[in-house]
Amino acid sequence: MDIYRVAAFRDNYIFVLHNVDRGEAIVVDPGDAEPVLHTLDELGATLTAILNTHHHSDHVGGNRQLLERFPQAQVYGGAEDRGRIPGQTHFLQEGDRVPIGDGQGPAGGQRTAEVIFVPGHTRAHVAYYIAPATANDWGELFCGDTLFAGGCGRLFEGSPQQMVESLDKLRQLPDQTRVWCAHEYTLNNLRFAVTVDGTNATLQQRLKQVQAARAQDQPTVPTELGLEKQTNPFLRWDEASLQQAMNSTSTVQTFARLRGKKDLF
Numbered sequence: 116m117d118i119y120r121v122a123a124f125r126d127n128y129i130f131v132l133h134n135v136d137r138g139e140a141i142v143v144d145p146g147d148a149e150p151v152l153h154t155l156d157e158l159g160a161t162l163t164a165i166l167n168t169h170h171h172s173d174h175v176g177g178n179r180q181l182l183e184r185f186p187q188a189q190v191y192g193g194a195e196d197r198g199r200i201p202g203q204t205h206f207l208q209e210g211d212r213v214p215i216g217d218g219q220g221p222a223g224g225q226r227t228a229e230v231i232f233v234p235g236h237t238r239a240h241v242a243y244y245i246a247p248a249t250a251n252d253w254g255e256l257f258c259g260d261t262l263f264a265g266g267c268g269r270l271f272e273g274s275p276q277q278m279v280e281s282l283d284k285l286r287q288l289p290d291q292t293r294v295w296c297a298h299e300y301t302l303n304n305l306r307f308a309v310t311v312d313g314t315n316a317t318l319q320q321r322l323k324q325v326q327a328a329r330a331q332d333q334p335t336v337p338t339e340l341g342l343e344k345q346t347n348p349f350l351r352w353d354e355a356s357l358q359q360a361m362n363s364t365s366t367v368q369t370f371a372r373l374r375g376k377k378d379l380f
């Protein structure tokens with residue numbers, strides 16, 4: 116399975132999962148159909164499924180047009196997004212498994228993406244996690260607008276408590292997980308991160324690398340979960356230094372104050 120990153124709008128990423136053997140593809144969060152159709156045509160692939168993380172238009176705006184071209188494609192999204200995702204056919208809950216049409220699972224069977232319920236950015240948001248095919252391989256996480264490289268999504272429909280619980284679920288995945296988040300927000304996120312976690316040498320080094328990459332217009336997605344755990348303040352709400360910086364004594368309060376500061380940054 117090959118994963119393609121397709122740029123859309125100003126800073127969105129759409130992901131196309133291509134099964135070369137079958138000539139089939141799955142798309143994650145097609146906010147815009149045109150660049151997806153272009154990629155599918157180049158690959159000569161048939162679209163079999165749309166995986167939506169949440170209902171915002173920059174993630175589902177291309178569903179209808181893709182379904183016109185590929186009416187058989189299944190449309191997956193969170194159960195609580197019923198009525199908000201165009202063409203939705205599957206209403207997912209925590210722990211559900213979505214077939215990804217690849218006969219290379221750990222037990223030799225069909226590989227699946229596991230559904231992780233991550234409310235906070237919206238009340239229905241889900242993430243999709245594909246476990247590694249072999250022990251030394253990488254896992255793949257499609258987390259929409261929940262976890263970003265160096266940051267996290269704004270709280271539109273959820274509470275800080277919910278978002279901490281959601282991010283904690285993602286934080287428990289293996290370090291060797293590629294994080295395919297839906298926006299190129301990394302540079303701004305890290306500029307904020309150094310204002311609250313300024314003594315973190317790994318973070319400072321990462322900021323320099325991302326500044327250099329963005330100066331050459333290179334993408335910073337996917338990122339690696341192990342690096343996020345070390346440098347993303349929104350996965351580090353229980354670090355003593357961050358709690359101190361936020362003048363807080365609880366993890367949720369630390370997160371809430373970080374998120375509040377970031378909203379004004």
Ligand code: ZN
Pocket residue numbers: 169171236260
């Ligand atoms: Zn969103």
Ligand code: FE
Pocket residue numbers: 171173174260297298
């Ligand atoms: Fe978005």
